[in-house]
Structures are given as structure tokens and as C-alpha cells.
Amino acid sequence: MNIQFKKGALELCVLALLNKQDHYGYELVKKISDRIAISEGSVYPLLRRLKKEEYFTTYLQESQEGPSRKYYQLTDKGRDHLNDLLKEWEHFSEGVNHIIEEGVSHE
Amino acid sequence: MNKKEFLTSLETRLKKLSNEEREDILQDFSEHFEVGKAEGKTEEEIAHSLGSPGQIGKEILASYYVDKVETSSSTTNIFKAVWAVIGLSFFNLVIVLGPFIALVSLIVAGWAIGASFVVSPILFLINIAVFPDAFMLFDLFFSITLCGLGLLLIVGMLYVSRISIKGFVKYLNYNVNLVKGGMNS
Numbered sequence: 319m320n321i322q323f324k325k326g327a328l329e330l331c332v333l334a335l336l337n338k339q340d341h342y343g344y345e346l347v348k349k350i351s352d353r354i355a356i357s358e359g360s361v362y363p364l365l366r367r368l369k370k371e372e373y374f375t376t377y378l379q380e381s382q383e384g385p386s387r388k389y390y391q392l393t394d395k396g397r398d399h400l401n402d403l404l405k406e407w408e409h410f411s412e413g414v415n416h417i418i419e420e421g422v423s424h425e
Numbered sequence: 426m427n428k429k430e431f432l433t434s435l436e437t438r439l440k441k442l443s444n445e446e447r448e449d450i451l452q453d454f455s456e457h458f459e460v461g462k463a464e465g466k467t468e469e470e471i472a473h474s475l476g477s478p479g480q481i482g483k484e485i486l487a488s489y490y491v492d493k494v495e496t497s498s499s500t501t502n503i504f505k506a507v508w509a510v511i512g513l514s515f516f517n518l519v520i521v522l523g524p525f526i527a528l529v530s531l532i533v534a535g536w537a538i539g540a541s542f543v544v545s546p547i548l549f550l551i552n553i554a555v556f557p558d559a560f561m562l563f564d565l566f567f568s569i570t571l572c573g574l575g576l577l578l579i580v581g582m583l584y585v586s587r588i589s590i591k592g593f594v595k596y597l598n599y600n601v602n603l604v605k606g607g608m609n610s
Contacts, residue, residue: 342456342460343453343456343457344456344457344460344461347457351474357474357475357476357477357480358474358475358476359454359475359476359477359478359480359481360476360480360481360484362450362453362454362457362481363481363484363485363488365453366450366485366488367488370492383463384459384460384462384463385456385459387456387460388452388453388456
């Protein structure tokens with residue numbers, strides 16, 4: 319799939335995952351890359367940008383194995399943003415699906 | 426590439442950032458490696474899935490420069506930001522450089538016209554000094570009118586320049602978002 323397109327969806331994926339519960343970086347990356355082929359490193363710049371936009375906050379938490387982990391927690395602002403993005407996404411995918419159906423059924 | 430090579434490579438690309446911010450980023454990636462290793466992956470596997478440190482560095486730097494323009498829009502900052510955003514992909518070369526050149530030419534042209542209007546009475550005086558016979562009242566008044574128009578134009582250009590810079594920074598930001606995974610237009 320087109321790279322630009324994938325990256326557009328990445329933000330939505332991150333916010334949607336954090337909507338349910340807090341995650342640490344590695345977990346977020348794995349959950350996304352299990353489903354979509356991405357270059358995993360680009361998730362971190364995205365996380366930094368969204369944090370700067372105050373869509374989530376971070377906190378450190380110890381773990382049994384390995385070093386303490388940085389968890390990401392969605393803010394109210396982030397939740398609002400997620401809802402906006404979801405609306406856009408639904409509108410967009412509805413449109414695309416409609417066009418595909420039209421195009422493919424007439425072949 | 427192992428963890429150390431990956432982090433070193435990324436670090437050299439992030440020299441421009443403050444120590445604090447660079448350490449923070451490297452810490453994120455270091456954590457990523459550690460968690461991956463705890464899950465039984467090799468450093469090479471993890472580095473491979475992360476992708477190229479060069480590309481990651483570019484993405485981080487581009488948003489860094491754009492942020493900088495937002496706080497202080499000096500000419501060098503703007504050029505650095507434009508350059509960094511262009512560096513993200515060929516897509517941006519076309520979509521950022523074109524409007525940037527057009528905008529800069531328009532602004533430069535506006536200033537040049539304003540300035541030449543303002544100095545037109547001086548040119549008129551020089552003309553009289555050189556060819557005293559060529560004195561014409563029409564020329565005098567015409568050049569004074571141009572001078573007034575030029576002054577207005579320059580004041581206008583001040584606003585236009587300021588607004589264009591702000592607008593263009595927004596446009597740059599939009600491009601960074603587009604490339605880095607934003608859908609917010």
C-alpha cells in the first residue's frame with residue numbers, strides 16, 4: 319500500500335489503541351505492525367509529535383523484566399482529536415468504498 | 426546493524442537538537458531494543474524492523490525545524506525548515522519548493538516595485554540635473570504620485586510579507602503532518 323496513505327492512518331491507529339488503555343512504545347509498535355506493514359521506527363517520531371500537541375502524556379513505570387517503560391496516556395484533548403479523526407476516516411472510507419463498488423460492479 | 430550502531434547512527438543525525446531532547450529520543454529507542462530483547466529477539470532483527478536511522482532522523486529534524494520557525498521566523502530558520510521538509514520525500518520537493526519559490530518571487534517583486542516608486546522623484550531630480558531642458562510639470566507630479574503610491578505599497582507589503590510567512594509556516598506544518606502521519610488538514 320502507498321506509504322503516504324499508511325502514515326495517514328498511523329495516527330488514527332495510535333490514538334485508537336490508547337483510547338482503551340495506556341501502552342508503552344514497544345507495545346504500540348507491535349500492535350500496529352502485527353496488522354499493517356510499517357517501518358516501526360516512524361512510530362516514535364509520530365508519538366513525539368502527538369505528545370507535543372498534548373494529545374497524550376507520558377509516565378514511567380517499572381517492569382519485572384528489563385528497564386522501566388514509558389507509558390502513553392490519552393488526554394481529553396487527544397480523545398476529542400480521535401473522535402474528529404474517526405469521523406473523517408468514516409466519511410473517507412465510505413466514499414472510497416462507494417466508488418469501488420460502483421467501479422467494480424460494472425465490469 | 427546492532428543496537429549500538431543504530432543508536433550511534435541516529436545520534437549523529439540529531440546533533441542539532443538540544444541534549445535533553447536527543448537523550449529523550451535515544452532513550453525511547455533504547456527502551457524499544459531492551460523490550461524486544463526481553464521477548465527473545467536479536468538486536469539485528471529489532472533494528473531491521475525499525476527501519477533506517479537516517480529516515481527516522483530526517484522525520485524528527487523536519488518537525489524540529491518547523492517548530493523553530495513558529496517561535497522565531499528568521500530567514501535562515503525559514504530556509505532550514507523548507508529544506509528539512511523537502512528532505513522528507515520527493516513528493517515534498519514538488520509540493521513545497523514550487524509554492525515557496527512563487528511566494529518569494531511575489532514578495533520580492535512587490536518590494537522592488539514599491540521601492541522604485543518611492544525613489545522616482547529622486548530619479549526625476551537627477552534627470553533635471555543632467556538635462557535641465559527636459560523639465561516638465563507633468564513628470565514632476567507624476568513622480569510625486571508614484572512616490573505616494575510606493576509608500577502605500579511598501580506599508581502593504583509589510584503586512585503581506587508577515588502574513589505570507591505565517592501562512593507558509595502553516596503550510597509547511599501541514600506537509601510535515603501529511604508525511605509523518607497526520608490526517609488533520
